[in-house]
Amino acid sequence: MRTEFLTIYWRDMKKFFRIKAMLFTSLVQPALWLAIYGLSMSTNLDLITPGIPGQLGVASVNYLTFMAAGVISMTILFTCLYSGISLQFDKYYGLMKEMVASPLPRSHILIGISLSGVTKSLIQAVIIIVFGLVLGVRFFEGFTVWSTLLSLLGVLVFIVLFAMGLLFLSVVISMRIESHEGLQGIITLLSLPLFFASNALYPIDSLPLAIKAISYVNPLSYFINGLRYFSLGSNFYSFGTYYTYSAYDMLLSLTFLLGFAIVMYLLALRTIKKAKIV
Amino acid sequence: MENPVISVEGLSYKYGKVTAVDNISFSVEKGQVFSFLGPNGAGKTTTINILTTLMPIQNGKVTIAGFDLEKQQDSVRKSIGIVFQRQTLDWNLSVWETLEFHGRLYSIPKNDRRKRIDDLINLVELEEKRNEFVKNLSGGMKRRLEIARGLLTRPKVLFLDEPTIGLDPYTRMKIGHYIREVNGEGVTVFLTTHYMDEADHLSDEICIIDRGRIIANGTSDSLKDSLGMDMIYLETDDGEKTTRLVKDMKEVTAVRPSSRGLVVSLNDEGPRFMPKLVERIRSEKIEIKSVNLKKPTLDDVFIHFTGRGLREEEQEKKKTGNGGGEH
Numbered sequence: 182m183r184t185e186f187l188t189i190y191w192r193d194m195k196k197f198f199r200i201k202a203m204l205f206t207s208l209v210q211p212a213l214w215l216a217i218y219g220l221s222m223s224t225n226l227d228l229i230t231p232g233i234p235g236q237l238g239v240a241s242v243n244y245l246t247f248m249a250a251g252v253i254s255m256t257i258l259f260t261c262l263y264s265g266i267s268l269q270f271d272k273y274y275g276l277m278k279e280m281v282a283s284p285l286p287r288s289h290i291l292i293g294i295s296l297s298g299v300t301k302s303l304i305q306a307v308i309i310i311v312f313g314l315v316l317g318v319r320f321f322e323g324f325t326v327w328s329t330l331l332s333l334l335g336v337l338v339f340i341v342l343f344a345m346g347l348l349f350l351s352v353v354i355s356m357r358i359e360s361h362e363g364l365q366g367i368i369t370l371l372s373l374p375l376f377f378a379s380n381a382l383y384p385i386d387s388l389p390l391a392i393k394a395i396s397y398v399n400p401l402s403y404f405i406n407g408l409r410y411f412s413l414g415s416n417f418y419s420f421g422t423y424y425t426y427s428a429y430d431m432l433l434s435l436t437f438l439l440g441f442a443i444v445m446y447l448l449a450l451r452t453i454k455k456a457k458i459v
Numbered sequence: 460m461e462n463p464v465i466s467v468e469g470l471s472y473k474y475g476k477v478t479a480v481d482n483i484s485f486s487v488e489k490g491q492v493f494s495f496l497g498p499n500g501a502g503k504t505t506t507i508n509i510l511t512t513l514m515p516i517q518n519g520k521v522t523i524a525g526f527d528l529e530k531q532q533d534s535v536r537k538s539i540g541i542v543f544q545r546q547t548l549d550w551n552l553s554v555w556e557t558l559e560f561h562g563r564l565y566s567i568p569k570n571d572r573r574k575r576i577d578d579l580i581n582l583v584e585l586e587e588k589r590n591e592f593v594k595n596l597s598g599g600m601k602r603r604l605e606i607a608r609g610l611l612t613r614p615k616v617l618f619l620d621e622p623t624i625g626l627d628p629y630t631r632m633k634i635g636h637y638i639r640e641v642n643g644e645g646v647t648v649f650l651t652t653h654y655m656d657e658a659d660h661l662s663d664e665i666c667i668i669d670r671g672r673i674i675a676n677g678t679s680d681s682l683k684d685s686l687g688m689d690m691i692y693l694e695t696d697d698g699e700k701t702t703r704l705v706k707d708m709k710e711v712t713a714v715r716p717s718s719r720g721l722v723v724s725l726n727d728e729g730p731r732f733m734p735k736l737v738e739r740i741r742s743e744k745i746e747i748k749s750v751n752l753k754k755p756t757l758d759d760v761f762i763h764f765t766g767r768g769l770r771e772e773e774q775e776k777k778k779t780g781n782g783g784g785e786h
Contacts, residue, residue, distance in 0.1 A: 188563035192549065192556075199551050275547030279608075282511055283564040284536040459513050 189293025251381030265355030470519035599630035689729030694720030
C-alpha cells in the first residue's frame with residue numbers, strides 16, 4: 182500500500198503544533214464557549230425551567246450537558262471548514278504546486294489533510310469533554326466502564342465521518358474560490374445555517390418550518406444525534422423535550438454522515454484533479 | 460546517436476483566444492544545459508509548466524526521458540526535478556524538513572533519502588542552516604534550498620524557471636556554479652532566463668523565444684556569428700549620409716540605427732577594419748563624434764531577430780505596469 186498521504190499528514194500536524202497562535206486559539210476557544218456561553222445559558226435556563234419533571238424513569242439532563250454536544254459539533258465545524266483557508270494559502274504560495282508536480286496521487290493529498298483534520302477534531306473533542314466534566318457536564322452518567330468505552334468508540338466513529346465530510350467540503354470550496362476575502366466570507370456564511378439550523382443548542386421540533394427543513398438535511402444534526410446518544414443514552418429529557426433514540430435512528434445518522442463524507446470526497450477529488458495549480 | 464532527453468514537436472498553448480506558445484519544436488540532448496531566453500511574457504513559463512505536467516498539452520507531442528508526456532505523466536514526474544519561478548516553500552518547516560518532505564513525496568527509501576539530503580545541504584552550503592526555519596532564511600538561501608530540493612530525486616532533467624530572478628550578483632554567480640556542477644554529473648538542465656549573460660555563460664544551446672515562437676537557436680557562438688563577426692557603434696553628424704556610405708563597403712553586412720547613432724555589423728575583424736572605416740567617412744567631410752568596437756552579445760542577437768531589445772521590453776512593461784508574473 183502506498184503511504185505517501187502520511188507525508189501530507191506529517192507536514193500538516195507539524196504546522197498545527199508549530200503555529201502557536203493557531204494551536205492556542207483552537208484549543209482554548211471551545212473551552213471558552215462552554216465556560217462562558219454554556220454556563221451563562223444554563224444558569225438562566227435552569228432557573229426558568231427548574232426541574233420540570235420528565236416522564237417517570239427518564240433522566241433529566243441539564244442545559245450545560247445538553248449543549249456540550251453542540252459545542253463539540255461547532256468546534257469541529259469551524260476547525261474543518263477553516264482548513265480550506267490554509268489549503269488556499271498552500272495553493273497561493275505555491276506549496277500545492279510542489280505536491281501536484283510530484284507523482285503523489287491527488288487522493289493522497291485529500292486523505293492526508295483529512296486525517297490531520299480528524300486528529301485536530303479529536304484533540305478538541307477530548308478537551309471539551311474533559312473540561313466539560315470539570316464544569317459539571319454530566320456525560321456518560323450511569324454508564325458502566327464497558328459501556329463508556331463502547332460509547333467513546335461510537336463518538337470516535339461519528340467524529341471521524343463528520344470531520345472528513347466537512348474537510349472535503351472545505352476543499353471543494355477553497356479550490357474554487359480565488360480570493361482569501363471571498364473564501365472567508367463564504368465559509369462564515371455557510372457555517373451560520375449549518376450551526377443554527379440544527380439541534381446543537383435547542384430542540385428542532387418547535388423551529389419554524391423552513392429552518393426545520395434545513396436541519397433535516399444538515400449533517401450537523403445527525404452528528405449531534407450520535408453524540409447525544411453515545412454520551413447521554415437513548416432516553417433522556419432536556420429543554421422541555423423528551424428524546425429517544427432507537428437503533429434505527431443511529432443507523433440513519435451513521436448512514437447520512439457516511440454518505441455525506443463519500444459524496445464530499447468524490448466532489449473534492451474531482452475539484453482537485455481539475456484545479457489548475459500554476 | 461542517443462535519443463534526445465527532451466523532444467518537443469509542434470507544441471502550442473492558448474489561454475482562451477490568446478496564444479502563449481505558438482507551434483514550437485526543439486530537442487535537448489542528454490547532458491546539455493539548454494536555455495530558453497526571452498523577455499517576460501514570451502511563453503517561457505507556459506512551456507515549462509506544460510513540460511513539467513502542471514498544465515495539459517493542448518497541441519503537440521512531447522517526450523521527456525523517453526516517456527510520453529501525455530500518456531505517462533507519472534513516469535515523467537519521477538524523471539524530472541523542478542525549481543519554480545515563484546517560491547514554493549513552507550515557511551514553517553526547517554531546511555532539513557523541507558527536503559525530508561519532498562523526499563517522502565517521491566517515496567525515496569529512508570536511508571537513501573537521508574544520505575542524499577545531507578549531501579545536497581552540503582552542495583548548496585546550508586549546513587549551518589540545517590535546522591533553521593525557512594522563514595528565517597535570506598532570499599538567496601531559499602533559492603539554494605529549492606535547487607537542492609529539485610535535485611533530491613536524482614532527476615534526469617532539472618527544470619529551472621528563472622532561477623536567479625531578484626537575487627544579488629554573488630548569489631547568481633553561486634547558483635550558476637551549482638548548475639554547472641550538477642550538469643557535470645550528467646543531469647540535463649533546462650533553464651529559462653531573461654538574463655542574457657546567464658544564458659551566455661551557462662548554456663550549451665540557447666533557444667531565443669519571443670511572443671510564443673522560437674526565433675533563433677544554436678550555441679551562443681553560432682548565434683552571435685549569425686550577426687556577422689564584430690560590430691561598430693558609430694556616431695557622426697550626418698547619420699543618413701554615413702549609412703549610405705558605409706553600406707556599400709564590402710566588409711559591412713548591415714547598418715541599423717541605434718539610440719545614439721548607428722550599429723555597423725561586419726564580416727571582418729573589427730580592429731582591422733576600423734581605421735579603414737574612419738578614413739572613408741572622413742574623406743566625405745563627415746565628422747565622427749564617437750566610435751566604439753563591440754563583440755556582439757545575445758542582446759544584439761535578440762535585437763537582430765526581433766527589432767527590439769530584451770531590456771527595452773522590460774522597461775516598457777515596467778512603465779505600463781504589467782511586468783509582473785508570466786503566463
